[in-house]
Amino acid sequence: xxxxxxxxxxxxxxxxxxxxxxxxxxxxxxxxxxxxxxxxxxxxxxxxxxxxxxxxxxxxxxxxxxxxxxxxxxxxxxxxxxxx
Amino acid sequence: xxxxxxxxxxxxxxxxxxxxxxxxxxxxxxxxxxxxxxxxxxxxxxxxxxxxxxxxxxxxxxxxxxxxxxxxxxxxxxxxxxxxxxxxxxxxxxxxxxxxxxxxxxxxxxxxxxxxxxxxxxxxxxxxxxxxxxxxxxxxxxxxxxxxxxxxxxxxxxxxxxxxxxxxxxxxxxxxxxxxxxxxxxxxxxxxxxxxxxxxxxxxxxxxxxxxxxxxxxxxxxxxxxxxxxxxxxxxxxxxxxxxxxxxxxxxxxxxxxxxxxxxxxxxxxxxxxxxxxxxxxxxxxxxxxxxxxxxxxxxxxxxxxxxxxxxxxxxxxxxxxxxxxxxxxxxxxxxxxxxxxxxxxxxxxxxxxxxxxxxxxxxxxxxxxxxxxxxxxxxxxxxxxxxxxxxxxxxxxxxxxxxxxxxxxxxxxxxxxxxxxxxxxxxxxxxxxxxxxxxxxxxxxxxxxxxxxxxxxxxxxxxxxxxxxxxxxxxxxxxxxxxxxxxxxxxxxxxxxxxxxxxxxxxxxxxxxxxxxxxxx
Numbered sequence: 223x224x225x226x227x228x229x230x231x232x233x234x235x236x237x238x239x240x241x242x243x244x245x246x247x248x249x250x251x252x253x254x255x256x257x258x259x260x261x262x263x264x265x266x267x268x269x270x271x272x273x274x275x276x277x278x279x280x281x282x283x284x285x286x287x288x289x290x291x292x293x294x295x296x297x298x299x300x301x302x303x304x305x306x
Numbered sequence: 307x308x309x310x311x312x313x314x315x316x317x318x319x320x321x322x323x324x325x326x327x328x329x330x331x332x333x334x335x336x337x338x339x340x341x342x343x344x345x346x347x348x349x350x351x352x353x354x355x356x357x358x359x360x361x362x363x364x365x366x367x368x369x370x371x372x373x374x375x376x377x378x379x380x381x382x383x384x385x386x387x388x389x390x391x392x393x394x395x396x397x398x399x400x401x402x403x404x405x406x407x408x409x410x411x412x413x414x415x416x417x418x419x420x421x422x423x424x425x426x427x428x429x430x431x432x433x434x435x436x437x438x439x440x441x442x443x444x445x446x447x448x449x450x451x452x453x454x455x456x457x458x459x460x461x462x463x464x465x466x467x468x469x470x471x472x473x474x475x476x477x478x479x480x481x482x483x484x485x486x487x488x489x490x491x492x493x494x495x496x497x498x499x500x501x502x503x504x505x506x507x508x509x510x511x512x513x514x515x516x517x518x519x520x521x522x523x524x525x526x527x528x529x530x531x532x533x534x535x536x537x538x539x540x541x542x543x544x545x546x547x548x549x550x551x552x553x554x555x556x557x558x559x560x561x562x563x564x565x566x567x568x569x570x571x572x573x574x575x576x577x578x579x580x581x582x583x584x585x586x587x588x589x590x591x592x593x594x595x596x597x598x599x600x601x602x603x604x605x606x607x608x609x610x611x612x613x614x615x616x617x618x619x620x621x622x623x624x625x626x627x628x629x630x631x632x633x634x635x636x637x638x639x640x641x642x643x644x645x646x647x648x649x650x651x652x653x654x655x656x657x658x659x660x661x662x663x664x665x666x667x668x669x670x671x672x673x674x675x676x677x678x679x680x681x682x683x684x685x686x687x688x689x690x691x692x693x694x695x696x697x698x699x700x701x702x703x704x705x706x707x708x709x710x711x712x713x714x715x716x717x718x719x720x721x722x723x724x725x726x727x728x729x730x731x732x733x734x735x736x737x738x739x740x741x742x743x744x745x746x747x748x749x750x751x752x753x754x755x756x757x758x759x760x761x762x763x764x765x766x767x768x769x770x771x772x773x774x775x776x777x778x779x780x781x782x783x784x785x786x787x788x789x790x791x792x793x794x795x796x797x798x799x800x801x802x803x804x805x806x807x808x809x810x811x812x813x814x815x816x817x818x819x820x821x822x823x824x825x826x827x828x
Contacts, residue, residue, distance in 0.1 A: 241425025251373035270791050273387035286473040289395045298310045299778050
């Protein structure tokens, strides 16, 4: 039983290992994917796109209070833009 | 302090930019995966190396598109948390479930079956490989389901209750998410991906014919791409018709904007082509169009499948006037009244908040009842005038016509392409047809993006229909940061697009120089 699981795991490992090793155009694509993910998650998300409610408030009650204030008490929400 | 509307406008532009770029990749993934799966099925059925070569040729292009496009949609989720934090909280319980399912499905399907699809040749059985290819198609289609269900909920929010204590909508009926709007939207988007991919395959194949490379392979591809594209386009038209009926029921203002219609009538005609009058407003007497070619009864048939039905215009909806199926004039809730009721819902929420702070259970219950009664108009409470509740008519009107006119053109395109592909040497001899096919490819993307513009511009000013306008959904952030990231995204996405197109062109050129009539692809 354990031998067959180990053989199965080895086949899966080889599928991925050989697949990555034998890639041609795939190597370029993986470089693009990794660079893209680095820019998205490390640069963009970390520096420019914090989750504001998670960052500024400790728990859901505080987050709800903040949104409540924003939606029913903040006068800027009720200001109408001037007609063009 | 920043002008709130500047932040709203730039955030909307940023979201639109991200969504437009994301949608450049998605429909090709949805359709090309199906075309590849059909070709591989033909290979397994015929055991012909020609179909194997075709499968591998188009699978490589699918892989390029998949790799460049993957994760571009994540940016939309970043924007929810930063630019649209009020919205994220307000709808979190509804939006969270579909997006979480999408994330899990996408991850497991893609990590498993895409890998087998590309790495599994000769390592897994042909049947298992074929199953993986079909499951890649299925996974991509299911992945699209959840995001489109979430989008549809924003257009027609159902299956939830607003909880004033949590200050958010709480799901009480998961299955209600699969409304008529959601089902039609999902099918419309997925089938349009089949049509788009069909045009892509035909365009690339015609380039091969022009270069006189692998002509039998090109014709085989045109036949598969043509049939899938044609079926996809017919189904797109059918679900588009279903969408129009649903929009009429649940977003009549969007339908009126699509048509540039201010004063509706029974047996309402539809404008096939025209120029909207930019000076027309719901409350002046200017003409609706500077020029128009109308098709009698067209809008009544499109909206209600009844040539004599009444279709309300923008002014009718604002004034709360409709005509029912018996021909009787009936009053709906006018926009002025909606604004009043919306402000009452805000007052009820404030009263609930005060009662909660003082632990006054009776006052809380009373305020909660009032809030429940007025809640369907909650979003209108942010407006001072009805003008704010009317979408940009011209953009919606023209985008709708671009989609429909190009869609009709592509119906003819598929019929001609298939006719030509089945005639001996016809396509090879008519170079002008090859040129038309190649030049048509970007117009299919334009058609697809125009569809999204109708859906998203036409529902303005709402992020959640009737409940949350954009100016309430936006976070308190500076416009400078939004403008900075807007241009950053513009650069990043343009680089990705240039990379996609250049890698694809290079790969098409390279692979088309191989002999695709025998199984020599690796």
